[in-house]
Amino acid sequence: MHTQIPIKEGLFTWPSSKPQLLGSRCSRCAEATFPAQPDCRNCGSRETHIVELGDRGTLWTWTIQTFMPKQPYHSSETEATFAPYGVGYVEMPGGVRVEARLQPNTAQQLKIGMPMQLAIIPFRSDEQGNDIMTFCFTAVTEE
Ligand SMILES: [Zn+2]
Numbered sequence: 687m688h689t690q691i692p693i694k695e696g697l698f699t700w701p702s703s704k705p706q707l708l709g710s711r712c713s714r715c716a717e718a719t720f721p722a723q724p725d726c727r728n729c730g731s732r733e734t735h736i737v738e739l740g741d742r743g744t745l746w747t748w749t750i751q752t753f754m755p756k757q758p759y760h761s762s763e764t765e766a767t768f769a770p771y772g773v774g775y776v777e778m779p780g781g782v783r784v785e786a787r788l789q790p791n792t793a794q795q796l797k798i799g800m801p802m803q804l805a806i807i808p809f810r811s812d813e814q815g816n817d818i819m820t821f822c823f824t825a826v827t828e829e
Contacts, residue, residue, distance in 0.1 A: 689816040693809055696722055698821050699738065705806050706738040707821065709782055718782045739778045741804040742826065746783055748774030748796045762810035776802045776823050789824040801826040 692700045699706045710722035713735060717728035720739060725732055752770045754763065772788030774796070789805065790796050802823040809820040 688811070689814075690808070690819045691812070691816050693818050693820045694721075696736070698804070698806060700806065700819065704741065705804060705821075706741050707778065707784065707804055708736055709739045709778075710734040711737045718780050720778070720782050720784045739780065739782055739784070743776040743778040743784065743802050743804075743823070745788075745796065745798055745800045745802050745823075746775040746777040747798060748772055748788060750791065750793060750796075760810065772796055774823075787820070787822040789822055795825065 690701065692698065696708055698708055707720065708722060709718050709720035711718045711734060712726035712729060712731050713733035714731040715726060715729040717726055718737065718739065719727060722734070722736055724734060726734055749772070750770050751773045754765060754768050769791065771791045773786070774788050775783040775785055777783050788796065788802070803826045805822050805824045806819050807822055808817040810818050812818055
C-alpha cells in the first residue's frame, strides 16, 4: 500500500472514506468559491472561511479532451497511453461550479444535468513511489 498524497492541500478532505470537496465562503456576502480563495471575488471582502462543498453535484457542461494537455499538466500518462477523457463543470449544491475531470469518457455517457459523484483517484506516482491523488467526478450509479 502506497501513501496517498493529495495533489494539492485544501482541495478535498483527505484521507477520508467519504471525501468532500473544499471551497471557501465569504462571511459578508456568502459567495462560495472553488478552489478556496482568501479574498471574495464577489465583494472583495477578506473574510472568507473554508467550507465543505459536498460530494455530489450535477453536470453543468462538458467536453471530451482528445489530446494530452500542455505542460504543466503532469500525470503518469504518455502520448502512447493517453486515452481521451471527459472534462466539464459540475455544479455543487449552493451553486459553485467546479471544473473537473470526468470518469465517463464518451459522449454517449455524458448528459447535461446528470448527477455526479466526487471520487478521489490516483493521478501519478512521485519519486518516492507515493500515489499523488486528485479528484474527479463519476456518474452516480445508485441513488
Ligand atoms: Zn463576498
